[in-house]
Amino acid sequence: MKLTAEQRKEMIKKAIMCEQPERVPVISKAEPSYAIEYAGYDLKTALWDPEMIVKATDKMYTDIYCDAGGNMPRFPLIYKTNSSRAYVPREIDDFVQHPEVAGLEVDEYDKYIADPFKCIVDTVLPRLYPALVKDGMEGNLNILRAMIAENQMKSQYLSGMAAVEKKHEIINIRRGAIEAPFDFVADLLRGFTGISKDVRRDQGRLLAATEATLPLMYKLAKILNPNPGTIPFIFMPLHMPSYMRTKDFEKLYWPTFKKLICDLVADGYTIQIFFEKDWSRYYEYLQELPTGVIAYFEDDDLGVVKQKIGHKLCIMGNYPITMLRLNTKQECIDKAKEIVDKAAPGGGYLFCMDKSILDLSDAKPENLIAVSEFVHEYGVYK
Numbered sequence: 570m571k572l573t574a575e576q577r578k579e580m581i582k583k584a585i586m587c588e589q590p591e592r593v594p595v596i597s598k599a600e601p602s603y604a605i606e607y608a609g610y611d612l613k614t615a616l617w618d619p620e621m622i623v624k625a626t627d628k629m630y631t632d633i634y635c636d637a638g639g640n641m642p643r644f645p646l647i648y649k650t651n652s653s654r655a656y657v658p659r660e661i662d663d664f665v666q667h668p669e670v671a672g673l674e675v676d677e678y679d680k681y682i683a684d685p686f687k688c689i690v691d692t693v694l695p696r697l698y699p700a701l702v703k704d705g706m707e708g709n710l711n712i713l714r715a716m717i718a719e720n721q722m723k724s725q726y727l728s729g730m731a732a733v734e735k736k737h738e739i740i741n742i743r744r745g746a747i748e749a750p751f752d753f754v755a756d757l758l759r760g761f762t763g764i765s766k767d768v769r770r771d772q773g774r775l776l777a778a779t780e781a782t783l784p785l786m787y788k789l790a791k792i793l794n795p796n797p798g799t800i801p802f803i804f805m806p807l808h809m810p811s812y813m814r815t816k817d818f819e820k821l822y823w824p825t826f827k828k829l830i831c832d833l834v835a836d837g838y839t840i841q842i843f844f845e846k847d848w849s850r851y852y853e854y855l856q857e858l859p860t861g862v863i864a865y866f867e868d869d870d871l872g873v874v875k876q877k878i879g880h881k882l883c884i885m886g887n888y889p890i891t892m893l894r895l896n897t898k899q900e901c902i903d904k905a906k907e908i909v910d911k912a913a914p915g916g917g918y919l920f921c922m923d924k925s926i927l928d929l930s931d932a933k934p935e936n937l938i939a940v941s942e943f944v945h946e947y948g949v950y951k
Contacts, residue, residue, distance in 0.1 A: 576591075585802075594920065599937070604625040636945075637739060638740075638741065639742050701715065749786070775821060805841065806843040815850055830862060852878060858881070862883070867886060894936075920948065
């Protein structure tokens, strides 16, 4: 059944608000890198060419069913221009990865707490993007080059994708990504090693740093997505809670995270939160989050999740992409039926994979096609 963009948008809106749409929306988690390889293009070449990525995505949307998608590639040109240490293109194919970095030393916490934005500009950025702060005119020219590279690459990609989405009547449901305050401190300021030490040795200043980060993330959300609404939503991946003790999560992570989510939802935003790994310890906390959150789970059983929070939060995820790589087509379809039967009743559910599909080694195209078409046909509410 061919659906219009308006039909798809209304289905997704109903699901987000924990209502029952006409059918289960199918959300694509295939990244641009997967589309490039699926279309038969060379990854290293295409990541420098927004038009080629758009053509690849056009082919992917032609062949593989979905109701919605939306991803921004990480263009290696941008990160090479600013000599990024936070996001680094790998040599073999220029696919951008995020290594562990530390932009802030432990004895610089007080400086960050006093004025986080100034500390980021004066201390963190020079360490993570050294080309932007070279002496004299060179640093200024590198800033200009980075801005031009970003504007050119992203504007070409977005204008091309708007045409592809219109052609296929597919909804782009994502606009911008932010982090929970604790995760921002962990990812770009202290690194996994540093933050793990701080949790044990310096909770007072760590807590103060997350509180100082909260308004930055709130402002960033407003900049990235200035027009609040159900669609498009803001994406937020959560990294650290699965590695934390529950008592540390409750004290250090939860207060600023909850406030950020509640404030943004109260302002009219929808937030898609990626709950990485196993969140079963935290279901009681999640019950405090407002409707308007899309709870995207990686490892959790969606049947249990549905019972615990499905009355309040839209749920999605959990389909293992490992099956798309290793199992037969019928086994993949059977797994999709199992998850839909658990998570779909009553609405408030979006079908998607447990994580992003990065390349052809993650998912056989024939399996992904079969599962996507099956859910579209099977997931009809009666």
